[in-house]
Amino acid sequence: MDNFSSLFEFLPIGAYRTLPDGTQLRANLALVRLNGYASEAEMLAGVHDIALEWYVDPQRRAVFRRLLESDGQVTGFESEVWRHRTRERIWISENAHVVRDDAGRIRYYEGTVEEITERVQSRDALRRSQQQLQQIFDLVPGVIYRLVTSPDGQTRASLISPNVRELFGVSAEAVLRDPLALRTLRHPDDRTQAEARLVAAGQAGQALAIEFRIVLEDGTVKWIHQTSNPAPAEDGNEVRIGLMLDITARKRAEQALRDNSELWKRALESTGDGVWDVDLAHGEEVYSPQCKALYGYSDDELPNLPTALDRLTHPDDVQRMRQDRDDHFAGRTPAYVNEHRVLCKDGQWKWILARGIVISRDAAGRPLRMIGTHTDITAAKQADALRFERDRAAAADQAKSQFLSRVSHELRTPLNAILGFAQLLDMDAGASKRQRGWIAHVLASGRHLLALMDDILEISSVQTGALPMTLESLPLRPVVEEAWAMLAGAAQEAGIAVIDEVPPGHALTVRADRRRLKQIVSNLLSNAIKYNRPGGWVRLRAQAAGDQVELAVTDNGPGLDEVQRARLFQPFERLGAQHGPVAGTGLGLSLSRQLADAMGGTIEVDSTPGVGSTFRVRMPAA
Numbered sequence: 001m002d003n004f005s006s007l008f009e010f011l012p013i014g015a016y017r018t019l020p021d022g023t024q025l026r027a028n029l030a031l032v033r034l035n036g037y038a039s040e041a042e043m044l045a046g047v048h049d050i051a052l053e054w055y056v057d058p059q060r061r062a063v064f065r066r067l068l069e070s071d072g073q074v075t076g077f078e079s080e081v082w083r084h085r086t087r088e089r090i091w092i093s094e095n096a097h098v099v100r101d102d103a104g105r106i107r108y109y110e111g112t113v114e115e116i117t118e119r120v121q122s123r124d125a126l127r128r129s130q131q132q133l134q135q136i137f138d139l140v141p142g143v144i145y146r147l148v149t150s151p152d153g154q155t156r157a158s159l160i161s162p163n164v165r166e167l168f169g170v171s172a173e174a175v176l177r178d179p180l181a182l183r184t185l186r187h188p189d190d191r192t193q194a195e196a197r198l199v200a201a202g203q204a205g206q207a208l209a210i211e212f213r214i215v216l217e218d219g220t221v222k223w224i225h226q227t228s229n230p231a232p233a234e235d236g237n238e239v240r241i242g243l244m245l246d247i248t249a250r251k252r253a254e255q256a257l258r259d260n261s262e263l264w265k266r267a268l269e270s271t272g273d274g275v276w277d278v279d280l281a282h283g284e285e286v287y288s289p290q291c292k293a294l295y296g297y298s299d300d301e302l303p304n305l306p307t308a309l310d311r312l313t314h315p316d317d318v319q320r321m322r323q324d325r326d327d328h329f330a331g332r333t334p335a336y337v338n339e340h341r342v343l344c345k346d347g348q349w350k351w352i353l354a355r356g357i358v359i360s361r362d363a364a365g366r367p368l369r370m371i372g373t374h375t376d377i378t379a380a381k382q383a384d385a386l387r388f389e390r391d392r393a394a395a396a397d398q399a400k401s402q403f404l405s406r407v408s409h410e411l412r413t414p415l416n417a418i419l420g421f422a423q424l425l426d427m428d429a430g431a432s433k434r435q436r437g438w439i440a441h442v443l444a445s446g447r448h449l450l451a452l453m454d455d456i457l458e459i460s461s462v463q464t465g466a467l468p469m470t471l472e473s474l475p476l477r478p479v480v481e482e483a484w485a486m487l488a489g490a491a492q493e494a495g496i497a498v499i500d501e502v503p504p505g506h507a508l509t510v511r512a513d514r515r516r517l518k519q520i521v522s523n524l525l526s527n528a529i530k531y532n533r534p535g536g537w538v539r540l541r542a543q544a545a546g547d548q549v550e551l552a553v554t555d556n557g558p559g560l561d562e563v564q565r566a567r568l569f570q571p572f573e574r575l576g577a578q579h580g581p582v583a584g585t586g587l588g589l590s591l592s593r594q595l596a597d598a599m600g601g602t603i604e605v606d607s608t609p610g611v612g613s614t615f616r617v618r619m620p621a622a
Contacts, residue, residue: 014092014113018105019064021048031113034084034092047084050382056080056089064094068109073097073332078116088468091120100448137161142245143168147228149202149238155179165225167246169216187213187221205230211247211334226343249412254357274374277355278306281368291374294352296345296377314341314349321354328358329367336372339381351381418442469513471599473622475506476542476549479514483521491529491538499539502551508542510549513600520603521551524615525589528555548601549621554614560607566606 008015018024024047032156037043047053058081068074078317110449121182137144146159155309160172175181185196190212201208208228213221214578215436228242274291278284285306289299295312302308313321319339336356341349356372425431426439465517480502491498501522510517526536531553539554560568571590593603600620607613 011112014112014115015107017110018050019108020069020563022047022061025051025108026494032091034083034113034115036088040396043084054081054084056082063203064096068096068098069106078120086468087470090115091117137163142243145228145242145244146231147240147242149240151236155202167222167244169218170281180212182214185214186217187215189213201228202240205238208240208242210335211251215394221248223248246363268514275371276374277371278371279369294374294376295350301345301464309342311344314343317341324354326354331344331365336370339377342469351378353377363427371410388520389472396408397401410601439470469516469598471511471513473515474510474512476510477502477504477506479518480521480542480551483518483525486522487525487529490526494532495535496529496532497535499537502540502542508549509546509622511622512599512601512619515530516599520592520595520617523592524553524617527588528553528613528615532557544621547616547621551617551619552614553617554612556612559609559611560611561609569603571588 007221008026008028011029012030012033015026015028015033017026024044027035027043029040032040033391035043035047054212057060059078064074064077067077071325072098074094077096078091079094080089080091082088083090093116094110094111099107099110101107105357136305139159140163143155143164144159144161145153145164148158151153157175160175162172164182165171168185170181170185173473183191183195194212196208198208207230210222210228213223215221223246225245225247227243229329230239231239231241233239261467275288276291277286283306284304284307286304287302287308292299292302295302295309296313310318310321321338321340321416324333324338327333334357336354336358337352340354342352344350352374353375355375356370358370360369361367407548426436431439435476446536480500482500484500488498525538525540527535532538536556539552541552541554543550569589571587589603594615596619601617604616604618605613606616611621
């Protein structure tokens with residue numbers, strides 16, 4: 001490999017040389033970056049035990065070695081590994097071979113590493129999709145089918161669910177072989193009409209919904225409800241997707257209902273629904289007392305005429321109501337079902353679900369009698385409206401987060417370039433004092449903007465669930481000490497005294513992500529120092545609180561009033577501090593609260609103007 005050092009270094013995928021015990025000898029730039037490091041030296045110093053530190057399943061290293069040393073090489077060896085420095089889980093594919101000395105002893109392994117996370121995720125997604133499709137086939141109580149019609153008019157089934165055997169007594173394989181396998185089972189009295197409806201819907205490219213009977217080989221008669229819709233054409237062929245359901249039980253129930261209409265009406269009255277019975281031949285309609293009471297009328301206040309409730313229907317709903325009713329009269333729908341508003345006696349509009357069915361027709365098929373119910377669905381409609389508003393607000397919030405994330409990503413590249421050139425200018429010994437002031441202003445502003453974008457990205461990641469977190473058992477004391485070590489200089493410079501009352505050692509242990517917990521503590525300490533009064537103090541306390549651990553950060557700064565506390569955790573809210581000398585983005589507390597929420601914790605604040613503030617962080621106890 002030394003003879004091809006440039007190839008090794010600039011290879012677009014990771015390349016390495018290791019000893020059998022896992023010691024890293026070489027790593028090219030692609031592998032260094034894959035593992036989150038900045039240089040080969042940094043990575044070689046950070047890697048100690050590949051089996052434990054790199055592979056999510058340490059046994060994969062043993063399998064890798066066994067295959068490598070038995071075959072001399074390994075190709076396409078896929079494993080889930082940790083991105084070494086950041087501990088992010090990724091998938092990789094390895095190709096490797098053994099390099100031996102003249103005596104045949106193993107000197108080292110050489111190989112390449114390619115990240116295939118997206119490929120593995122796509123493969124898993126495809127497998128899940130296939131499993132979900134199979135679940136649909138298995139669980140849908142009916143027969144799902146796909147028909148393909150060629151330009152010459154020949155129709156065949158290209159897909160049909162196995163449930164066809166249960167419904168029709170014919171196997172799916174037989175249906176796929178014979179286009180007429182199901183048609184021949186249609187009841188002779190329904191065959192012509194069903195076929196005409198099917199052909200008409202196909203020629204017009206319209207949705208289809210029909211009902212017909214079938215006769216099985218053993219003489220059993222079943223009612224079938226068949227629906228289908230046109231799908232995108234395929235290689236010049238027309239395609240339809242549909243569903244067939246067994247509605248025999250429903251049809252029997254409807255027949256029983258027609259035979260016992262009075263009993264049916266009395267039963268429905270007991271549920272609180274209003275019942276109506278219309279004589280279409282003579283233009284008379286009988287409303288049950290419960291039906292009239294639904295709208296606030298007594299039995300003698302509303303005339304028994306078909307137009308009585310139609311006149312009270314909301315003008316915007318009349319056309320659709322009549323259309324649904326006419327569709328059922330014409331036999332295009334199995335039942336009349338419509339939702340509309342009706343004006344009540346007290347002047348309020350009430351949402352009604354109207355359902356009905358024609359139970360008698362003349363010899364020409366014209367409807368003679370229809371019975372049905374009215375159900376008050378006003379509460380359900382109001383609930384639907386509230387859910388819609390909730391979902392719309394959630395979608396808007398999600399869109400906002402995605403927009404902020406994308407804008408931050410797009411700004412980062414030019415901003416890094418600006419900072420880079422400003423740093424080069426700052427290194428120029430020939431710059432004048434005035435120019436150095438300009439350069440310092442550019443650097444300060446750029447760094448402030450970069451910190452702002454970092455906070456925006458983290459807030460967006462938390463809101464979308466994309467921020468990586470590793471929850472573990474952590475002693476609280478070391479985390480507080482690490483956070484304080486970064487801020488001790490700032491406290492000393494501001495003359496702020498620190499009173500540390502956090503119990504030592506492992507007395508208090510929490511379950512959290514170490515980095516994010518330290519980020520929260522650092523933010524609270526930084527605010528307590530920056531927004532304190534000259535010569536003030538900051539006190540840290542911690543204690544167990546049930547199944548949580550509470551860390552309190554108290555200061556004797558200016559404090560906050562009730563209005564300020566209500567706005568405190570809003571993004572970009574600095575409560576007027578943006579006009580003062582203290583720099584900040586207004587995102588720290590908002591981000592801290594969201595990080596705490598994501599780890600199962602909370603942040604609360606108590607504050608009194610002129611006295612000071614106490615921020616309490618509560619995290620799950622380990």
